[in-house]
Amino acid sequence: MSVLRTEVDGVPTLFAERTDGHVTGGLVFRVGWADENLAVRGLTHVVAHLAMTGLVEDVHRYVDTHATYTQFRAQGTAQSVSHVLSGLCTAFSELPVDGLEPEKELVLAEADGRHRVPRPDALYRYGASSHGLCAYPETGVPAIGPDLVRVWAAEAFTRGNVVLWLSADRLPAGLRLPLPEGPRLPPPAGADSRTPTPAWYRSPDPDLLTVTGVVPRSPASVVFTDVLGAALHREVCEEHALSHAAGAVLTVRDADSAVVTVTADSHPGERAGVTGGFVDVLARLRWGALLDEEVAAAARAAADQVSRAAADHETVSARAVGELLGIPHPEPDEHAAALAAVGPDDVRACAEAFAASSLAGVADRGLGWAGWAAAPLSSPHELDGRTYPGRDGHGTALVVADEGVSVVGPGLRSTVRYADLVLMTSYADGGRHLVGGDGFGVEVEPTLFAIDGAALARIDEAVDLARVVRAPARAAQDLPQPRPAEPDPPAPVPPPAVPHAAPDLTPAASRPGWRDRLPRLGRRSS
Amino acid sequence: MVHDYCEIFPDLARLRDRATQGDLRGALGAMDRAGLAGVVEVDRRLWVLAGEAGVDEPLERLLAAEPGHRRGRTLRALRLLVRGWDIRGTATAEHVTTAQFDAFHDHLRRAEQVLLRLCAEDPADPEPWALRLVTARGLSLGIPETRRRYTRLVELDRHHVEAHQHLVQSLCPKWGGSWDALFEFARDCADAAPDGSAQVGVLTTAHLERWAGEDDPELRDGYLSDPDVVADLEEVSDRLLAGEATPYSWVGAHSDVAVALVLAGRPQRAVRHLGVLGPAMEDRAWALAGPRRDEVEELRAQAATHGAYR
Numbered sequence: 001m002s003v004l005r006t007e008v009d010g011v012p013t014l015f016a017e018r019t020d021g022h023v024t025g026g027l028v029f030r031v032g033w034a035d036e037n038l039a040v041r042g043l044t045h046v047v048a049h050l051a052m053t054g055l056v057e058d059v060h061r062y063v064d065t066h067a068t069y070t071q072f073r074a075q076g077t078a079q080s081v082s083h084v085l086s087g088l089c090t091a092f093s094e095l096p097v098d099g100l101e102p103e104k105e106l107v108l109a110e111a112d113g114r115h116r117v118p119r120p121d122a123l124y125r126y127g128a129s130s131h132g133l134c135a136y137p138e139t140g141v142p143a144i145g146p147d148l149v150r151v152w153a154a155e156a157f158t159r160g161n162v163v164l165w166l167s168a169d170r171l172p173a174g175l176r177l178p179l180p181e182g183p184r185l186p187p188p189a190g191a192d193s194r195t196p197t198p199a200w201y202r203s204p205d206p207d208l209l210t211v212t213g214v215v216p217r218s219p220a221s222v223v224f225t226d227v228l229g230a231a232l233h234r235e236v237c238e239e240h241a242l243s244h245a246a247g248a249v250l251t252v253r254d255a256d257s258a259v260v261t262v263t264a265d266s267h268p269g270e271r272a273g274v275t276g277g278f279v280d281v282l283a284r285l286r287w288g289a290l291l292d293e294e295v296a297a298a299a300r301a302a303a304d305q306v307s308r309a310a311a312d313h314e315t316v317s318a319r320a321v322g323e324l325l326g327i328p329h330p331e332p333d334e335h336a337a338a339l340a341a342v343g344p345d346d347v348r349a350c351a352e353a354f355a356a357s358s359l360a361g362v363a364d365r366g367l368g369w370a371g372w373a374a375a376p377l378s379s380p381h382e383l384d385g386r387t388y389p390g391r392d393g394h395g396t397a398l399v400v401a402d403e404g405v406s407v408v409g410p411g412l413r414s415t416v417r418y419a420d421l422v423l424m425t426s427y428a429d430g431g432r433h434l435v436g437g438d439g440f441g442v443e444v445e446p447t448l449f450a451i452d453g454a455a456l457a458r459i460d461e462a463v464d465l466a467r468v469v470r471a472p473a474r475a476a477q478d479l480p481q482p483r484p485a486e487p488d489p490p491a492p493v494p495p496p497a498v499p500h501a502a503p504d505l506t507p508a509a510s511r512p513g514w515r516d517r518l519p520r521l522g523r524r525s526s
Numbered sequence: 527m528v529h530d531y532c533e534i535f536p537d538l539a540r541l542r543d544r545a546t547q548g549d550l551r552g553a554l555g556a557m558d559r560a561g562l563a564g565v566v567e568v569d570r571r572l573w574v575l576a577g578e579a580g581v582d583e584p585l586e587r588l589l590a591a592e593p594g595h596r597r598g599r600t601l602r603a604l605r606l607l608v609r610g611w612d613i614r615g616t617a618t619a620e621h622v623t624t625a626q627f628d629a630f631h632d633h634l635r636r637a638e639q640v641l642l643r644l645c646a647e648d649p650a651d652p653e654p655w656a657l658r659l660v661t662a663r664g665l666s667l668g669i670p671e672t673r674r675r676y677t678r679l680v681e682l683d684r685h686h687v688e689a690h691q692h693l694v695q696s697l698c699p700k701w702g703g704s705w706d707a708l709f710e711f712a713r714d715c716a717d718a719a720p721d722g723s724a725q726v727g728v729l730t731t732a733h734l735e736r737w738a739g740e741d742d743p744e745l746r747d748g749y750l751s752d753p754d755v756v757a758d759l760e761e762v763s764d765r766l767l768a769g770e771a772t773p774y775s776w777v778g779a780h781s782d783v784a785v786a787l788v789l790a791g792r793p794q795r796a797v798r799h800l801g802v803l804g805p806a807m808e809d810r811a812w813a814l815a816g817p818r819r820d821e822v823e824e825l826r827a828q829a830a831t832h833g834a835y836r
Contacts, residue, residue: 240674272668276675283646369635369665370642 002331003316009177012323013164016316023081023168024313026073027088027177028320031156034067034130034188038423038435039467040148042107042138044070047149047157049103051091059084067131068188068254069321082172085164089179092157097146104141111138118204121212121359123439124375128422130190131253132439139423143469158182165320167313187254187325193357194438200372203361209274210361211262213354217252217327219302219338224350225250225260226298228285232264236277242270243277255326260354271363279370285351290344303336379415379440382406388449392482398442398449400458405434405442414440418462429473432459447479527823529809531574534777538574546580550588554597569656569688570774572597576604599640600653606637607660614664618700634664645678652686655679659692663701672696687724687775690715694731699739708732716762722769727779730762730786734814737789750790759786763795767802777803781811788815788822796822801829 004015036043048063048070055061061074061084074084119135126132159179166172193214203210215221229248236243246264253259266274284290309315309332322329330338359375360367366374385401396409404417416436425433430453432444444451444459532539545553557571575581582605588598610633613626622630638661644654655678662672676693679686697703697711712732719725733755740746749755762783772779784799784807800822807822815822 240677242670242674270670273670273674276662276667276671279642280645283642284649286646287643288646289649365665365667369638369661369667371635371639 003319006171008164008171008175010159011162011164011177011179013166013171014316014320014323015165015171016167016313017169018167018313019169021169022075023078023166023172024073024075025081025085025164025166025168026071026317026320027085028069028071028163028165028317028324029157030068030161030185030324031070031152032066032068033133035156035185036133036140037467038128038133038136038139039469040140040144040152041133041136041423042111042141043144043148043152044156045138046100046104046107046141046144047095047152048072049107050095050097050100050149051088051153051157053099053103054091054096055084055087067134069324071317071321073317078168078172081166081168082175086176086178089177092153093178093180095146095149095153097149100144100146100149104144107138108141120201120204121210121361124195124199124201124359125193125212126190127194127437128435128439129437130188132190135439139425140469142471154180155182156185160184163320163324165313165316167316191254191257193359195359195375196373198355198358198360198367198372199375200360200362200367201375202366203363206363207266207268207271208361209262209264209266209271209278209363211278211358213260213356213358214253214257215250215260215350215353215357217254217256217258218346218350219335220342220346220350221250221258221260222302222339223295223298223342224285224347224354226302227290227294227347228260228262228281228351228354230298231281231285231294232262232278235281236264236266236274240273240277242266242273246274252325252327272365275362275364275367279367282351282355286348286355290348292344295342295344295347299340299342303339306332306336306339378413379406379436379438382408382413382415383417386455388451388455390449390482392448392484394483398444398451400451400455402462404436404462405444405459407442414442416440416442418464421463421467424459424463424468425471426460426468427471427474429479430456431474431479432456434459434463443480445480448482527807527812527826528805529807529812531570531774531777534806535774538571538774541571542574542578545575545584546578548584550581550584550598551595554588554595554601558597567687567773567775569653569686572601572604572653573608573688575601576608581605596644596648596651599644600657603637603640603644603654604657606633606640607657607664610634610637610664631665634661637661638665650682652679652683652689655682656686656689656692659689659696663692663696666702669696669703669707685719685723685725687772690725690728691731691778694728694735698735705736708735716765719765720769721765722767722771724766724772724775724779726762726765727775727782729758730779730782733758734782734786734811737786738814750786756790756792759783759790759792760795763787763799767798777806778808778811781806781808784825785811785815785818785822788818788825793821793825797825797829797832800826801832804830 006013006015031044033041033044045065048065052061052063052072059074059076059080061072063070063072072088074081116137122132123135128136157179159177159181160183162179164177215224225248232246232248236246243264243266248260248262251259251261262278264274264278319329358372360372366372368374383399383401383404383406385399388398388400390396390398390409394409396407396412399406399408403419404415406413406415416434420437421434422437423435430446433441434444435441444456446456528534532542541553541557553575557568581601585598585602585605588595589602592598610630613633614622614630615626638658641654641658641661644651645658655675658675659672659679662675672693676689679689683689694708694712695701697708699705709732712729716726716729733750737746737749740749766779766783780799780803784796784803787793787796787799812819
């Protein structure tokens with residue numbers, strides 16, 4: 001059984017035949033949270049929810065928002081699935097914005113119920129934009145207004161920006177997909193690491209080693225991931241019994257690249273051995289005796305998996321995503337042959353790429369001993385401007401300059417330049433929380449710094465309104481308070497909430513226009 | 527008293543001279559051939575060369591011509607280690623300055639990165655693994671990582687004497703270990719050693735470390751003469767004298783047990799080992815003898831008159 005490429009109502013379509021009487025179908029759009037910016041984080045999710053609200057209730061359907069795509073699915077009879085897909089397409093032109101507020105509440109409630117995994121790796125690699133946005137909650141949702149959702153829908157949910165897939169006995173006759181016209185969107189910018197790599201940071205969970213690295217998307221990277229995961233498991237779980245679970249997974253990022261994520265937990269007290277085991281396993285794959293048989297076994301396993309994969313609705317849905325992202329999808333035989341042809345030199349090349357681009361979250365002593373640099377915990381510079389001392393007497397101070405704000409103190413330096421601002425949460429009580437594109441933040445709190453209304457007004461005038469999210473006044477007991485002076489010894493100063501540094505290498509002016517323009521348009525109404 | 531291994535062993539002196547006087551490549555090659563022929567303690571030869579600043583210049587020339595030269599790279603790593611430790615000195619951590627620590631760690635990190643690549647390239651060579659026990663200790667990588675490295679090493683060479691001594695150091699409380707862990711290891715390791723092997727001596731080293739690490743002078747005075755400790759020392763003594771000795775490390779093993787027996791109040795036992803040692807005495811044991819050095823000298827003279835030196 002194979003997958004047929006066709007077209008339905010002008011939309012590229014992938015069709016896989018099934019004979020059990022069920023129909024499953026989906027629409028995949030080339031837009032996701034990595035296309036947003038921090039001030040509108042959650043916008044795609046809200047638009048997708050809103051589009052679904054007008055649909056009939058008795059059909060099983062749902063939506064998933066990913067980094068670079070958003071997928072709607074429906075399952076039922078041919079008629080009900082057609083009805084849902086057509087209805088969705090219509091909805092993007094006439095979004096039921098009256099239901100916006102309840103949908104926003106639903107989206108926020110969903111987020112509250114979800115366990116948020118800290119993602120320092122994403123922050124260090126991408127900063128507070130594009131793929132780095134997964135490190136943040138859906139901060140933009142409260143301020144999203146009707147104009148913004150309409151603009152986003154018109155830009156992203158268009159005929160040129162979608163692929164349809166269906167798994168049914170035959171293509172439903174007369175299926176209409178009345179989408180607005182529009183082009184295919186380019187992939188999100190900023191895929192290069194902002195932090196010079198290889199680098200290490202302190203893992204938020206000291207008993208979990210996490211290492212990510214970027215490799216070319218290729219059959220070799222599939223085999224490399226398998227060899228790496230198996231070798232690490234052997235080293236730390238089987239031969240030395242330091243860890244319960246260790247392995248590596250490959251995630252396709254875009255047409256050219258994929259991310260390998262290594263994780264290994266550690267038995268109590270054995271962290272250092274797990275980290276050391278990882279270093280030696282990677283070193284062996286780069287420089288050592290990589291066994292032909294080790295590579296061949298991984299290549300065979302990967303090829304077998306491809307050959308066995310049925311053309312079911314999961315496969316056809318995955319192919320639709322690939323089609324949308326410009327990822328070629330060879331036929332199973334061809335794919336299996338390419339995997340089986342991967343040799344030790346190909347795996348070694350992947351290991352080099354992985355090592356060179358790696359960001360490692362480790363415990364204790366870090367990885368400086370093995371050649372990884374420490375990822376920065378401070379901004380590279382502080383600004384020169386008017387200084388407002390902290391109220392707690394610990395030596396921290398706020399600097400308000402023409403080009404941005406800094407907070408400085410013992411062991412602390414965090415700067416946000418207005419030109420690189422991605423979000424300012426503006427509380428009605430006077431608090432201003434600024435986040436820069438590199439992920440460093442400055443929290444301007446009148447309760448913590450001796451700052452006056454004029455200085456706040458200077459900040460408000462300098463920032464781009466499109467980056468501002470307004471928030472109500474916080475209750476008195478929720479306002480941050482100066483810590484009592486403890487002269488001996490001084491309390492350690494916490495690092496910035498979202499530590500990151502390195503200059504943004506992509507000037508705002510060179511970013512694709514549509515992504516910058518959108519929030520500005522939307523903000524006018526809010 | 528002769529502390530210098532090159533004075534004790536003429537072959538080590540010849541090796542040193544060859545290495546520093548124009549034929550480092552040949553010296554390293556001879557060393558590896560000896561290793562391949564099953565002659566143990568390649569590492570002792572490496573440590574001898576790494577103690578000579580005179581190898582730096584020929585070593586740079588060798589590696590410029592042959593960047594991949596395996597033993598040359600091993601020696602470069604060991605030179606970094608030795609120089610790093612010279613910077614740190616042997617004082618306890620609170621007496622080492624921040625600048626000293628920074629330079630020490632920098633040297634050790636550079637050594638470690640050479641060594642980890644050597645381990646990856648040839649998993650059958652025990653020497654870089656043995657040196658990585660030292661970098662793991664100096665860089666405070668922790669007991670689990672040190673043990674992982676030790677396990678890898680003993681898979682390659684079960685009786686690598688220096689490796690056992692390195693692990694004894696790592697398991698001491700001053701490096702983050704505990705006395706219980708130290709003695710558990712030292713006993714297992716000594717039990718597994720063939721009679722005569724310097725590996726038997728790890729138990730002596732453990733007792734000497736325990737004794738030297740005791741801050742309370744009263745407890746310290748009584749420690750080595752405790753009947754259980756004396757029984758351990760006498761067993762080590764019997765076993766060291768019972769079998770074929772390790773090519774170079776017998777000096778350390780006999781020095782340790784001789785000094786420990788003197789301190790434990792068993793001078794006549796010590797005489798046997800001083801007889802084996804002749805004029806040789808490892809500097810670490812000699813330092814531990816402290817105010818009892820005169821007594822050791824007298825016993826050594828007694829040994830010389832009663833029996834032939836080894």
